[in-house]
Amino acid sequence: xxxxxxxxxxxxxxxxxxxxxxxxxxxxxxxxxxxxxxxxxxxxxxxxxxxxxxxxxxxxxxxxxxxxxxxxxxxxxxxxxxxxxxxxxxxxxxxxxxxxxxxxxxxxxxxxxxxxxxxxxxxxxxxxxxxxxxxxxxxxxxxxxxxxxxxxxxxxxxxxxxxxxxxxxxxxxxxxxxxxxxxxxxxxxxxxxxxxxxxxxxxxxxxxxxxxxxxxxxxxxxxxxxxxxxxxxxxxxxxxxxxxxxxxxxxxxxxxxxxxxxxxxxxxxxxxxxxxxxxx
Ligand code: KMH
Ligand code: ZN
Numbered sequence: 665x666x667x668x669x670x671x672x673x674x675x676x677x678x679x680x681x682x683x684x685x686x687x688x689x690x691x692x693x694x695x696x697x698x699x700x701x702x703x704x705x706x707x708x709x710x711x712x713x714x715x716x717x718x719x720x721x722x723x724x725x726x727x728x729x730x731x732x733x734x735x736x737x738x739x740x741x742x743x744x745x746x747x748x749x750x751x752x753x754x755x756x757x758x759x760x761x762x763x764x765x766x767x768x769x770x771x772x773x774x775x776x777x778x779x780x781x782x783x784x785x786x787x788x789x790x791x792x793x794x795x796x797x798x799x800x801x802x803x804x805x806x807x808x809x810x811x812x813x814x815x816x817x818x819x820x821x822x823x824x825x826x827x828x829x830x831x832x833x834x835x836x837x838x839x840x841x842x843x844x845x846x847x848x849x850x851x852x853x854x855x856x857x858x859x860x861x862x863x864x865x866x867x868x869x870x871x872x873x874x875x876x877x878x879x880x881x882x883x884x885x886x887x888x889x890x891x892x893x894x895x896x897x898x899x900x901x902x903x904x905x906x907x908x909x910x911x912x913x914x915x916x917x918x919x920x921x922x923x924x925x926x927x928x929x930x931x932x933x934x935x936x937x938x939x940x941x942x943x944x
Contacts, residue, residue, distance in 0.1 A: 672701035676891025677720035677750035704909035771805035774814035777841035830934035838868035845871030
């Protein structure tokens, strides 16, 4: 089994300080959360930029400021900005961040009800556009799939030659109106991807740690962080991203699964070696 890659989704776009005061907004707060997540064992940081008041933004300039600050503090960690942004943003707005020399970014592979009247829109043409852009710019996509139909979409695009290898999936399970995160849901998803693909689980809310434990046992990888879950345990807010990563690192120790360094994560995922001259 490969070493375990822990991704930490430090900020998100929808979670606010009113939900958990450790949610970072400013670049200084982003660096604090990034550093603590990396110290605890994360090798990938999934980042949503925010304005100082917490408003989600896909501003290139804001991402550049945040990424440069994180890079200075966290060395060769893999920095993975979001192209999902926040619900309601246009694809033009969401993909603007891909103008930066990025190593990796998320690529959302289908539309989903997000609760109430909110819909997270990713049409087939949106997905194809994002895949083409990222491939042209050498940005490694993390294929976010919120349900099995999203995996099927990716498989169809692979067949059409529109989704080049390597393929690294994220199973985002437990959103209010999406697929939930039971063991049965997990196995259905992991058995549905190509044999040579890798995957990470993203358990929302109470699914975060049970899915992490399953992925650790079955050779998958894990994402945790305040974007996905604000609690360390029922009713106890997590005092930052560090404790969430530490919890997964402890589970990994329990199952004798060593953690991957950023360099090892790049190897496992089939990414290019890190080149700090050309990568932000
Ligand atoms: N904030 C969600 C609407 C991603 O980062 O690519 C989308 C999201 C997915 O978080
Ligand atoms: Zn995200």
